[in-house]
Every structure is written in structure tokens, then in C-alpha cells.
Amino acid sequence: MFDMADPTETPPALLELTTYLLSRVGKDARNRLAELLAADGLRLHHHAALAALADFGPHTQRDLATRLRLDPSDLAKAADQLAAAGWLDRTRDPADRRRLTLTLTPAGATRLAELDALARDVQDAVLAPLTAAERAVLHGLLLRVHG
């Protein structure tokens, strides 16, 4: 019926779907980075949390959970680990003693830089088939789609 030479070939009907490619490539990138982070006992949302604190400054746990679209309970657990590792400070807000303010520590900033480098490595590997110009185009399009 077709050229069955390669028995692992993906159905053309799927390859025609941009969303199929999107989810396949995206999942691959995600998995690669997740695996690298797992070696250090970290997950992707740990990286996101550190990045958010670096980019926007200190957050209440509630606020950070909202920003990262995480359940407050789950974020509490993540913050636990990050604080235990010394990447962030968790201080009780004196104005409202229910609140905990999360602040990136210098050590956390250093760690974040390492994680960013890791993410760049994965990105270079995933986008290897593209030229720099093509990567820029891809990035621009994805930004529009994401927005």
C-alpha cells in the first residue's frame, strides 16, 4: 500500500497535524530537561519557581502559586525543598503573620543560572536541525501562539 520500508515511520496523517508535531516535540523537550533535573532531585516547576522569583522579586506563596498555575498545596511542598536546599528564604510576613514571603537567595540565583544553562543545552539539542535565523522565526511564532 505504501512504502513499508521503515516500520517505525509515523502516519503521514499525523505528521500533517501541526498540533501533533507540537505536542510530540514539546513533550520530547520537556522529558529531556525533566530527566536532567531529576538527577538533582528537581522538577520543572522548581526551575519555574526560581525563575519567577528572579524575574519578579519576592512573592507570597499564594501569589507564586497563582503565577505558576500550581495548587497552593503543591507549591508549599516545592518551596519546602527549595528552602531546605538553601535556594530561597521563607520568612513570615510581619504585617500579616499568615503569609510566607519567598525570596531568592544568592545561592538560589547561582543555582538558577545553572538550571538555565541546562535548559539551553537541551534547547540546542532539540533545535539542532534549525539555523539560528530559523530558530528565531520559530520562537516568534510560538510566542504569538502562546499569547
Next chain:
Amino acid sequence: MFDMADPTETPPALLELTTYLLSRVGKDARNRLAELLAADGLRLHHHAALAALADFGPHTQRDLATRLRLDPSDLAKAADQLAAAGWLDRTRDPADRRRLTLTLTPAGATRLAELDALARDVQDAVLAPLTAAERAVLHGLLLRVHG
């Protein structure tokens, strides 16, 4: 420090990562389609299985599992449901009675067309911000990355 106007804004450091956008957009597309399929009790690999049978003709269960990068055991379960619904025939290969040959039924082809339409709808929604020309560019780049 920044414009904190929108407390749900994603950290710029992450938006700069193409792989971050890729996995976020991809997961979104995946979830949307998965949700639609779930209404009919189907999963994404059901769609993939039907598409593979349509594009490449009948397969042994083993071969189909290999092509879809699924565990043979998991594919057996999926084939069960598809056969029960009448979308495919499962016949014992007379030449090797261990093998089961999966063949798309006419009803299955019809169903597949419906699923494809569903996938196109999701794609239109996800890629709404892009023009047709831009979508073509995006598709081409993703094909290169995927290959």
C-alpha cells in the same frame, strides 16, 4: 522591580526558552484534543492507531506497537476497545496462528475521519493567532525539528 500589574504573567526567562513555549503549547494542544476524545471514551493513541492502519494498511499487533512506540501489552488493550467498537477487525493470521492482524473496518475509516476533523478543530483554535502562511512556516520548521 518589574511591572507587577499582571500577577499571572509568566517569567520572561522562561518565555525566552523556545523549548518552554514548545512544551507549553504542545501540552495545551494535546490536552484539548484528549479532552474531546475522552468524551467518547477514547485516548490519543486510539486515534494514532486508526491513522496508522489507514495510512499503512493492516498491521500485526506487534508491528503496530513498534510503529506507535507503545508497549505491546498496552496496544493489546487499546486494540481490544477499538475492535469491540467495530472500528477494526482482529483476525488470526493463518500462516502464523500466534499473530493477530489488525485491519481498519469501513466504520473505522468513517470514525477516523471524524477524529481527524476534531483534531483540525483543535488545531484551528490553537493556531488562531497565526495566518495561513505563518502556520505553513511553523509546520515546516516543526517537521524539520521532529525529523
Next chain:
DNA sequence: TCCTATAGTGGGTCCAGACCCACGATTCGC
């Protein structure tokens, strides 16, 4: 002051995806 609402947290549930092992049936190499 008392009542209600909110922040954080511990301890769960539920689901999908990926995997894996053991087994019966069958085939194939020798």
C-alpha cells in the same frame, strides 16, 4: 468580641503514561 475569610500545609485521591513480568499458545531451528 465573635464571626467569617484567608494563608499555609499535611495528607490524601485520581488519572495517564510508561513500563514490566509471567503465562499460554504457537512456531522455528536443530
Next chain:
DNA sequence: GCGAATCGTGGGTCTGGACCCACTATAGGA
């Protein structure tokens, strides 16, 4: 023909993600 390999399959496990509830501590309004 017999032992080794292979196909399908039932019945698991393990992981991550998303979610949810109950509870304590605290704050704030009437």
C-alpha cells in the same frame, strides 16, 4: 520432536501532574 524464541495478554507497578479537603494560625469586619 524438543528446546528456544516469539505473539498476544492479563495483571500488575511506578511516576508525575493535578486536584482536593481538613485543619491550624492569623487577620479583619461588624
